[in-house]
Structure formats: C-alpha cells, structure tokens
Amino acid sequence: MILDPLGAQFEYKDTKFEITSVGEDSIDNLPTGKINEKVLEISNLNIGKNQEVQIHYQVRLNTETDDFKTNYWYQMNGETTLTPNGSNPDNKVNFGVPSAKSSGINLTLEKQWxxxxxxxxxxxxxxxxxxxxxxxxxxxxxxxxxxxxxxRSQLENLPKYSILGEEFIYEIKDEIVSNSEIYDWITIGEDKTTIANIEKFRLQLIKTSNHDNKPLSEVEFVLKNSQGEEIDKAVTNEKGEILFDKTRLNYGEEYQLHEIKSPGHSL
Structure with a gap:
C-alpha cells in the first residue's frame, strides 16, 4: 500500500488520478486507488521483476492564503510511505517528497495631488x-x-499568480482621506498603482458692467449641471463678487452658468 498525503499548502486540481504500467514487463492487474481527505491511497499493489507503475495526478499551490510566502519552498506532500508487505505493516519505506514555490512581485504605490x-x-x-x-x-x-x-509606499513579496496559475492584477480600489467630499480621484497608468486626487474647486467670479467696467451688485446667477438641473444659486455682493460656496465642481463634468437677474440692466 502507498499512502500519499497532500501538502498543507496544496490542493488537488480535481479528484482524478492515473495509474499506468511503465515497466519493461506490463502489469495485467493494476493497483487501485482513492483520494480520502487529502490522502491518496494506493492498494492491491503487486509488482514483480521488471515491472513498474507510475501514479499521476495534478495539484495547485494555494497562493491565496493570508500566510502564503513567495519564493518559499513548500513540500508538495506529507510523509509518503510504501508498505511492501501488508502482513508486516510496521515495515515502511519513505518516498522522496518534492517541493514547489511561486514567485512574488513588489508593488509601488504613489499619490499625486x-x-x-x-x-x-x-x-x-x-x-x-x-x-x-x-x-x-x-x-x-x-x-x-x-x-x-x-x-509613496511599497508592498513587497505579493503573490504574482493565483491558485489557478493566472497572473494577479493589483490596483487601487478606493481611498480613505479626510475631507473626502471635496476630492475626486482617478488612477493613472495601465497598472492603476498611481492615484491622483483632484480638488473639486468652487466657482468664483466677478461681474462688471459692459459700459464702465465697474462691479455690479445684486446680480443673480444660477449654476446648472450637465443635465440642465439647477444645483446652486447666488447673488453678487457690492464688489461684484460671487462665490458658489455650497457646490464643488466634479472633475470632467460640464456646467452651465446663467445670469437670471441684473437690476438696472437688461439681460
């Protein structure tokens, strides 16, 4: 009998395995096997002179556990033993145990303002x-x-590949920042590891007369978004200044400014 436990950091690709006669003399009655709780058990193993069997199955290295270490050799199996004679179960022969590792990457993160x-x-x-x-x-x-x-900050030794062997794509998903309501943020570059915060600026202007270039007070304006919806309204002060202090403008969005009242002047 052969007992072949799977290593703790590995998973079977599936429950399939193959037992093949590969020796000089073929084996008519191949041994049988089963996988039971991450242990492959091979029984009815009777091998004579010039006979040899090959046992083939596939496993995956689980790179997605919290404690996974990159570039570290993980044993693919536990203690794997052959019991040549079932009547003498204490006589066991150990197989060599292979190992596998997965590479890692370093990720540089950058913030721009x-x-x-x-x-x-x-x-x-x-x-x-x-x-x-x-x-x-x-x-x-x-x-x-x-x-x-x-x-800037750097994350080191992140797994490069998933448990399926596909390359991981790392990216900035969100940010936690004070005064978040006054910022838009975008990722820059194909790798999405640089993030830029763009302040949502307030709209401020000065209204003057077309005739003498003097500031005009009590002129009322309406600010609308790209859908034509009114989002703010304000009136110029004695210096002709106006500040839409309740509204911050979103990056990349279009706005419309309409003058709706100008005492003593025609619109």
Missing part, C-alpha cells in the same frame, strides 16, 4: 485589491501613504 496646499492632509489610506483574468477576489489590503514619505 491637484489641490490647494491647505486642503492636503498629512496622510491618506489606500485600499488595494487584486483580480485575475478569470476570477475576482475579495482580497484587500490598506496601505498608508504620507506627506513625509513623499506620498
């Missing part, structure tokens, strides 16, 4: 996710980037 300096915080937390071509993953990791670290 397009904002007023007084609104930039000291640190930002980035939510990192990963996926592969066939599967999405709920794996996430939070990384902190700071001003005194030049808004």
């Amino acid at each position: 397009l904002a007023n300096s007084e609104n930039i915080p000291e640190k930002v937390e980035l939510l990192i996710g990963r996926r592969s071509a066939q599967i999405s993953s709920d794996w996430t990791k939070i990384v902190t980037v700071k001003e005194d670290g030049e808004w």
Whole structure:
C-alpha cells in the first residue's frame, strides 16, 4: 500500500488520478486507488521483476492564503510511505517528497495631488485589491501613504499568480482621506498603482458692467449641471463678487452658468 498525503499548502486540481504500467514487463492487474481527505491511497499493489507503475495526478499551490510566502519552498506532500508487505505493516519505506514555490512581485504605490496646499492632509489610506483574468477576489489590503514619505509606499513579496496559475492584477480600489467630499480621484497608468486626487474647486467670479467696467451688485446667477438641473444659486455682493460656496465642481463634468437677474440692466 502507498499512502500519499497532500501538502498543507496544496490542493488537488480535481479528484482524478492515473495509474499506468511503465515497466519493461506490463502489469495485467493494476493497483487501485482513492483520494480520502487529502490522502491518496494506493492498494492491491503487486509488482514483480521488471515491472513498474507510475501514479499521476495534478495539484495547485494555494497562493491565496493570508500566510502564503513567495519564493518559499513548500513540500508538495506529507510523509509518503510504501508498505511492501501488508502482513508486516510496521515495515515502511519513505518516498522522496518534492517541493514547489511561486514567485512574488513588489508593488509601488504613489499619490499625486491637484489641490490647494491647505486642503492636503498629512496622510491618506489606500485600499488595494487584486483580480485575475478569470476570477475576482475579495482580497484587500490598506496601505498608508504620507506627506513625509513623499506620498509613496511599497508592498513587497505579493503573490504574482493565483491558485489557478493566472497572473494577479493589483490596483487601487478606493481611498480613505479626510475631507473626502471635496476630492475626486482617478488612477493613472495601465497598472492603476498611481492615484491622483483632484480638488473639486468652487466657482468664483466677478461681474462688471459692459459700459464702465465697474462691479455690479445684486446680480443673480444660477449654476446648472450637465443635465440642465439647477444645483446652486447666488447673488453678487457690492464688489461684484460671487462665490458658489455650497457646490464643488466634479472633475470632467460640464456646467452651465446663467445670469437670471441684473437690476438696472437688461439681460
């Protein structure tokens, strides 16, 4: 009998295995086998002179556990033994145990700003996710980037491949930042490991007369979004200034500004 337990970091690709006669003299009655709780059991093994069997099955290295280490040799099997004579179960012969490893990658994350300096915080937390071509993953990791670290951070020795052998794609999924309501953010580049925060700026203007270029007060304006919906309204002060302080403009969106009332002037 052969007992072949699977290594803790591995999974069977499926429950299929093949037993083949490969020796000089063929075996008419091949041994039988079964997989029972991650242990392959081969029984009815009767081999004579010039006879040899090959047992073939496929496994996958589980790179997706929390404690997985890249570039580390994991034993593919536990203690694998042959009992040549069933009547003497204490006489066991050990097989050599192969090992396998998977490479890793280092991920450099960067934050860029397009904002007023007084609104930039000291640190930002980035939510990192990963996926592969066939599967999405709920794996996430939070990384902190700071001003005194030049808004960069590095994750080292991340698994390069999934349990299916597909290359992982790592990307920034979200961020945790104070005053988040005043920012839009976008990822830059194909690898999506650089994130730019763009401050949603307020609209401010000065209204003057076409005749003498003097500021005009009490002129009313309406601000509309790209769907033509009114989102804010304001009136110029005595200096002709107006500030839509309740509204911040979204990056990449178009807006319309309409003058609806100008005392003493025609529209």
